[in-house]
Amino acid sequence: MTTTIERPHAAPKPPWHRRAIERARRRGIDVRTLPTGAAGIILAVMLVYGEVAYGQVLQASTLSNLLINNAHFVILAVGLSFVILAGGIDLSVGAVIAVSSVAGVMLVGAGWPTPLAIAAMIGIGTAFGTASGVLVQHFGVQPFIATLAMMFLARGLASMLSTTPQRLPDDSSFRLLGEPWKLIDGPRVNDLMASAGLVVAVVVVVVAAIVLQRTRFGRTVYAIGGSESSAALMGLRVPRTKLAIYVISGTLAGVAAVVYTARLGTAQNITGMGWELTAIAAVVIGGTLLTGGYGYVVGSVIGALVLGLMTVLITRDGGVPPEMTTIITGGILFVFVMLQRAVVRRRR
Amino acid sequence: MEPRPPIVEMRGITIEFPGVKALDGVDLRLLPGEVHTLMGENGAGKSTLIKALTGVYRFQEGELIVAGEPVRLDGTASAQAAGISTVYQEVNLCENLSIGENVMLGQEPRTRLGIDWRRLHARASEALEALGLGDLDTRQSLSTLSLAVQQLVAISRAIVANAKVLILDEPTSSLDANEVARLFAVMRDLRDRGVAILFVSHFLEQVYEISDRLTVLRNGRHQGEFAIDEIDRSALISLMIGKDADTLDAIAQKREAAPREVDAEPLLRARGIARRGAIVPTDLELHAGEVLGFAGLLGSGRTELARLLYGADRLDAGTIELHGRPVALTSPAAALRHRIVFSSENRRDEGIIRDLTVRENVVLAVQAKRGWLRRIATSQQRTLVDDCIARFDVRPAQPERRIGTLSGGNQQKVLLGRWLATDPEIVILDEPTRGIDVGAKADIQAAVLELASRGVAVIFISSELDEVVRLSDRIVVLKDHAVIATLENGPDVTSETIVARIADADTQEEAA
Numbered sequence: 070m071t072t073t074i075e076r077p078h079a080a081p082k083p084p085w086h087r088r089a090i091e092r093a094r095r096r097g098i099d100v101r102t103l104p105t106g107a108a109g110i111i112l113a114v115m116l117v118y119g120e121v122a123y124g125q126v127l128q129a130s131t132l133s134n135l136l137i138n139n140a141h142f143v144i145l146a147v148g149l150s151f152v153i154l155a156g157g158i159d160l161s162v163g164a165v166i167a168v169s170s171v172a173g174v175m176l177v178g179a180g181w182p183t184p185l186a187i188a189a190m191i192g193i194g195t196a197f198g199t200a201s202g203v204l205v206q207h208f209g210v211q212p213f214i215a216t217l218a219m220m221f222l223a224r225g226l227a228s229m230l231s232t233t234p235q236r237l238p239d240d241s242s243f244r245l246l247g248e249p250w251k252l253i254d255g256p257r258v259n260d261l262m263a264s265a266g267l268v269v270a271v272v273v274v275v276v277a278a279i280v281l282q283r284t285r286f287g288r289t290v291y292a293i294g295g296s297e298s299s300a301a302l303m304g305l306r307v308p309r310t311k312l313a314i315y316v317i318s319g320t321l322a323g324v325a326a327v328v329y330t331a332r333l334g335t336a337q338n339i340t341g342m343g344w345e346l347t348a349i350a351a352v353v354i355g356g357t358l359l360t361g362g363y364g365y366v367v368g369s370v371i372g373a374l375v376l377g378l379m380t381v382l383i384t385r386d387g388g389v390p391p392e393m394t395t396i397i398t399g400g401i402l403f404v405f406v407m408l409q410r411a412v413v414r415r416r417r
Numbered sequence: 418m419e420p421r422p423p424i425v426e427m428r429g430i431t432i433e434f435p436g437v438k439a440l441d442g443v444d445l446r447l448l449p450g451e452v453h454t455l456m457g458e459n460g461a462g463k464s465t466l467i468k469a470l471t472g473v474y475r476f477q478e479g480e481l482i483v484a485g486e487p488v489r490l491d492g493t494a495s496a497q498a499a500g501i502s503t504v505y506q507e508v509n510l511c512e513n514l515s516i517g518e519n520v521m522l523g524q525e526p527r528t529r530l531g532i533d534w535r536r537l538h539a540r541a542s543e544a545l546e547a548l549g550l551g552d553l554d555t556r557q558s559l560s561t562l563s564l565a566v567q568q569l570v571a572i573s574r575a576i577v578a579n580a581k582v583l584i585l586d587e588p589t590s591s592l593d594a595n596e597v598a599r600l601f602a603v604m605r606d607l608r609d610r611g612v613a614i615l616f617v618s619h620f621l622e623q624v625y626e627i628s629d630r631l632t633v634l635r636n637g638r639h640q641g642e643f644a645i646d647e648i649d650r651s652a653l654i655s656l657m658i659g660k661d662a663d664t665l666d667a668i669a670q671k672r673e674a675a676p677r678e679v680d681a682e683p684l685l686r687a688r689g690i691a692r693r694g695a696i697v698p699t700d701l702e703l704h705a706g707e708v709l710g711f712a713g714l715l716g717s718g719r720t721e722l723a724r725l726l727y728g729a730d731r732l733d734a735g736t737i738e739l740h741g742r743p744v745a746l747t748s749p750a751a752a753l754r755h756r757i758v759f760s761s762e763n764r765r766d767e768g769i770i771r772d773l774t775v776r777e778n779v780v781l782a783v784q785a786k787r788g789w790l791r792r793i794a795t796s797q798q799r800t801l802v803d804d805c806i807a808r809f810d811v812r813p814a815q816p817e818r819r820i821g822t823l824s825g826g827n828q829q830k831v832l833l834g835r836w837l838a839t840d841p842e843i844v845i846l847d848e849p850t851r852g853i854d855v856g857a858k859a860d861i862q863a864a865v866l867e868l869a870s871r872g873v874a875v876i877f878i879s880s881e882l883d884e885v886v887r888l889s890d891r892i893v894v895l896k897d898h899a900v901i902a903t904l905e906n907g908p909d910v911t912s913e914t915i916v917a918r919i920a921d922a923d924t925q926e927e928a929a
Contacts, residue, residue, distance in 0.1 A: 101513070101558065283531025285523065288514075292522055295511030302509040303574070304494040305523050362513035 104356030104408055105368035111354075111401070112375050115382065123385040129253065129261040131381070137249055137262060139377035140270035141166075141329035145344065146351040146369040147277045148321030151314040153352050154281070155293040156361025157205065157212040159315060161197055162322040163344035164223035169193040169326035170336035171227050173243075174235040183242045190330075191323035197223055198319015202312040216315075220345070227338040234337045237330070247332035266328035273321065278366045290314060294361025350398055351376055354405050375401065422485065424449045424581050424613045425501070430469055430479035437824055439465040442479070443639045445632055447582060447613040452604060454616045454624050457634035458657055458858075463617055466634065467586055470615075471503050472496040484581070497523075502575035506587040508567045510559055517541035517555030520573050544573040548603045565596035572603060575612075583607060584615045589623055594920060601627050619881070621650055633657055682741065684874050685843060687726065690735030695721035697899045698734060703843065703874045708865060710889030710906075711878040712915050718898040719878050720762060723845050726876070727759040728752040739842075753786055758836040760829075762848035762878070768832050771821035775811065775831055776802045778820050783838045805834025809864055826857025833864055844868060845876040850884060862888055882912035894918055 119126035145162055152159045173190035177183065197219050204215035237243050246265040253261040281287035289310045292300040301307045330336050349359075355372030357364025379397055383389045425447040432440040440462045447453050457463050468474040470481070472490030480487055483499050490496050496503070510519045518525075520541035525532045541555045548569050559567065568588055575583045585604070589597050604614055604627060618624055624631065625645060633640035633656050640656050648656075683702040691698040696718045703709055711719040724730045726737070728746035736743050739755055746752045749759065761768050769778055779802050784793055793801075802816040809830035811823075820828055829849055836844060846865065850858045865888055869875050879885050885892060892910065894902040896919050904910050904918075 099556075099558075279531060283534075285525055285527075285532070288518065288522060288525065288532065291514060292511045295513035296509070299509040299511050300522075302493050302503070302505065303522050304492075304497040306494070362511070 101363055102356075102365070104358075104363075104405065105365050105371070106356075107408060108355050108368055108371045108375065108405070112371050112378065115375065115378050119378070119382045119385065123382070126382075126385075128259050129255055130259045133249075133260070133262040135374065135377055135381060136270075137264045137267050137332070139373055140264070140266040141325040141332070142344075142348065142351070142377065143270045143370050143373045144273050144321050144325040144328060145348045146355070146373045147273055147366055148318040148325070149345075149348050149352050150277070150355075150357055150364065150366050150369045151281070151290060152212070152318045153294075153349070153357050153359060154361055154364055155290045155311065155314050156297065157311070157314065158216060158349070158359075159198075159201060159318045160213065160216040160345050161201060161219035161223055162318060162325075162348060163341035163346075164220045164227065165194050165197045165319060165322040166326040166329065166341035166344065167336075167338055168197075168223045168227040168230070169323050170330040170340055171230045171235055171338055173326065173330055174237055174336040175230060177237055177241050177243055178235065186243065187327050190327050191320060194323020194326065195316060195320045198316040198322070199312075201319065202315030205315060206308055206312045224338070227340075230338065232338055234335050237334045243331055244334055245331075246327070247330075247334070264332070266332055269324065269328055273324065274366060274370055281366055286310060286313065291362060294358075294363070296362075347376065347398070348373075350402050354401055356405070359406075421449055423447055423482075424484055425470070426482040427466075427470065428480050428482070430466065430476045430481070432465055432469060432474055432476045435822065439637050440469070440476070441637045443634065443637070444642070445470075445615075446642065447615055448630070449581065449613050450608055450611045451629040452608055452614045452616055452627050454618065454628040454631040455634065456624065456631050456653065456657055457640075461634040461657070462637040463634060464586065465637075467503070467584055467615070467617070470496070470584065471501060497578055497580075500579070500581035501584065502578050502580035502582070503584040503586065504568065504571040504575070504588055508564060508571055510567060510571055512558070512560040514559060515556050516545075516553055516559050516562065516570060519559050519570055520544055520555070520577060522574075524577055540577065541573070544576045545570070547576055547606070548573055549599065565592045565599075568592070569600070569603065572607075576607075580612065582613045582615065584617075586617045587619065588616075589618055589620060597623065621653070625650070684740065685726070686738045686741075688736050688738075690722075690725050690732050690737060692721065692725060692730055692733045695730065695898060696725065699900050701726075701893070701900075703876065705842070705874050706869055706872045707890045708869045708875045708877055708888050710885035710892040711876060711895060712882055712885045712892050713895035713919065714880075717895040719895045720847055721898070722893075722895065722900075723759065723847055723876060723878060726752075726843075727757050727845055729759070750785070753782070753839065756840065756842040757845070758782070758839060758841040758843070759845040760832050760836060760847060760849055762851060769820050769828050771819070773820060774817050775806070775820050775823070776816040778831055779805050779835045779838055782835045786839050801838045802834075805831065805838065808837075808867075809834055810860055824853070824857070826853030826861070829853055829861060830857065830864075833861065837868070841873060843874045843876070845878070847878045848880065849877075850879060850881070858884075882915050886910060886912055886915070 116127060125131060145166070148162065149159055169190045172193060173186050176186040176189055181189070201216045201219045204210040204218070205212050249262040249264045251260050252263055255261065281290060289300065289305045289307070292303070292305055293307055293310060297307060329340075351372035352364070352369045353359055353372070354375055355364065355368030355370070357368055376398060380394060383391065383394055383397075423446040425445070427443065427445040430440050430443045431438070443462065443466055445455075445466065455463050455466065465474060469476050472492045472495050475491075481490065482488070483501070488499055490499065493503070511522070514522070517538040521537050526536040526540060527533060538555045542551065542553075545551060545553055545555070550566065550569055550573070559570065562570065572583070588600060592600065604616070608614055616627065628645045630642065630644050631648075632642045633653065635657060684705045685701070685703040687699065687701040689698040689700060690696070699722060711722065713719045721730070725732055726746070728748045728751050731747065737746060738744065744755055746755065746757070752759070770781070776798060780793055780798050783801065787793065799816070805811065806814045806816065811827050811830045811834070820831060823831070833849070849861055853861070862884065865875055865877060877885060877888055886906065889906050892904045892906055892915065893900055894904065894915055902918055904915070
């Protein structure tokens with residue numbers, strides 16, 4: 070029996086990003102919060118840059134307009150966060166907004182009282198979400214395909230209802246939801262404002278954060294995103310949770326439709342084209358991993374505001390063609406995805 | 418220990434899958450306060466029985482009695498509710514969550530305001546303390562822990578659930594000696610607290626060290642229940658592998674009867690090949706007509722080394738020469754052009770294509786080698802398939818049958834046939850006998866020797882050291898991503914000496 074013993078070799082040095090993450094961990098920072106923290110920093114940097122370069126950004130009126138104008142978008146992003154945290158995707162939300170808002174405006178036009186119309190709009194969202202969830206959970210359809218089907222269905226229904234812009238009657242109480250309220254009457258129209266839509270968005274964000282952080286349902290969402298098979302083997306209620314996240318996403322799309330329609334006063338079948346993708350971008354920029362398991366609702370809020378603020382800054386600049394918006398969105402998205410890969414890579 | 422009524426009793430459990438009877442009237446009794454080992458070769462039905470006990474599979478016949486009550490389980494959750502917790506071979510936890518949350522998932526302490534995180538971490542700490550892991554920071558991410566500690570975390574879930582029955586499915590397969598000792602201490606402690614533990618392991622020594630009682634399965638049938646001091650090792654082994662032990666002996670004799678001349682010039686020579694995180698710089702020689710065994714534990718680098726040799730992963734350093742000429746094996750397709758073929762350990766996902774027929778699966782590799790535009794004539798296809806079916810005794814002998822309906826062993830035979838049809842010089846087999854029955858195992862081992870006798874160089878990778886020793890001319894022993902020894906096979910090489918060498922490397926490391 071002959072034997073050759075090999076010499077042991079030194080382990081190679083890990084790449085820079087892994088060492089940076091190690092350093093963060095040693096300082097007691099939870100690395101899972103890094104991407105969301107980075108998104109917060111980006112938002113702050115954008116605000117400061119905007120103030121320095123264009124002025125009148127860090128003031129009550131600009132900030133309250135930013136929040137009011139993006140309230141629907143924040144709600145949409147929160148709904149998608151549930152789905153994406155569990156490792157799924159919902160492509161139908163933009164089209165659901167279209168069918169929900171067209172239907173809502175037409176119902177108000179037909180004389181329905183506002184509360185009933187609102188309930189119907191949210192119900193439409195819930196119905197589409199439930200349909201997606203049942204397809205995914207009980208028929209084993211891939212989330213991408215199931216919600217793509219719902220997207221086409223919803224968009225088609227919106228076009229069946231009407232292909233022309235529908236207006237809310239000028240005296241409809243529905244419009245009150247979108248009316249800005251002056252909270253502080255500042256000098257030179259620098260007012261601090263809010264709207265019912267903004268209040269709804271805040272409530273949605275707070276409730277979602279509590280559900281995700283402090284309920285078994287919320288933790289099951291994270292566990293499914295981490296490993297669906299592990300979650301099932303640990304005896305968690307995987308099927309009902311997976312159904313519920315699509316119901317939540319659809320319902321919140323309905324709520325977003327209410328808030329958006331109230332602010333604009335009109336609805337059209339082409340409303341919300343591509344919003345599902347912008348909302349996904351907001352969620353990802355906010356630090357949620359597209360494969361699920363990592364991320365926070367507050368990140369999605371930040372992501373939505375980053376994208377909203379970007380549009381504001383581009384408008385202020387005037388020199389940047391509006392077409393650049395999508396390019397910059399893409400750029401930001403790219404940077405964040407790379408950052409997330411750096412965080413996740415260490416586990417593989 | 419005074420006799421106590423069993424906490425779990427399974428009687429006459431029968432589970433049938435299309436075409437296979439996975440379990441046929443199997444009994445199992447678990448007593449509180451004992452470690453009960455489930456023994457059997459791969460494919461004997463151990464995991465099927467466990468899945469029946471945890472509610473993953475429904476059984477067609479038989480009954481399950483837990484604490485004196487007949488129960489019907491319809492999933493992991495209901496098994497847990499009945500007090501049965503399971504820790505699987507591949508740890509089933511969520512790496513994205515904290516340690517404490519992994520311990521408590523599904524059993525989080527709650528107040529009116531939702532989950533009470535402070536109490537959650539306190540209770541998780543308590544449960545971990547019982548396993549000697551009190552110093553863990555439960556707020557850290559689970560991914561910071563080694564696999565061995567993750568396994569203990571998984572066990573702590575059972576403590577939180579106050580489980581009466583704990584199933585440990587091959588928990589030691591990827592642990593080193595110290596970690597196994599730690600696990601065993603935990604198991605003894607739980608046993609003394611009255612938990613019934615069902616233990617599955619392939620390591621005989623461990624089984625004799627920890628078990629109070631064992632149940633033996635073979636080919637889905639119950640072979641008997643024994644107290645550990647009632648049955649010695651050789652009786653146990655022959656019970657596990659049955660008559661086929663004779664067949665396997667015959668193979669070993671055949672190998673020893675036909676020692677091969679090894680020509681001086683190796684067919685393949687690797688110099689200093691390495692890949693970061695997979696294998697440190699390694700030299701390797703492979704001769705025509707030899708069977709080179711890779712021995713080592715899971716994660717030792719045996720699969721990683723093989724992947725470098727057939728181009729699945731790129732080399733970070735080093736060179737590979739074939740017939741004395743350097744070659745660049747940049748992809749499996751390039752390796753195939755150099756007549757190197759590989760059969761994956763992951764038969765289901767990386768080997769067979771379930772929805773194609775046996776014929777189509779066999780022809781696939783030949784067709785790939787010829788290029789997709791030059792179709793192989795039907796008659797030639799038939800010859801290839803008939804040859805494969807006849808040579809390996811594929812059952813049922815139906816070329817147009819969907820391969821997904823064949824048993825694991827027969828699928829593996831078809832895979833071997835596929836690669837042989839390409840007329841290879843080097844065949845790399847990664848765990849070709851995993852999860853197949855003993856009869857098919859013997860066929861495949863015979864086929865490996867047959868290949869070598871035709872001048873093909875075979876690299877044979879298996880977790881079952883006995884199998885490696887039985888077939889190989891030389892054995893490369895791997896540990897922790899490095900080759901620690903290359904052994905010339907002979908009468909003095911046994912699975913025990915290899916295990917000893919792997920263990921030795923440990924003590925050397927500690928001494929250094």
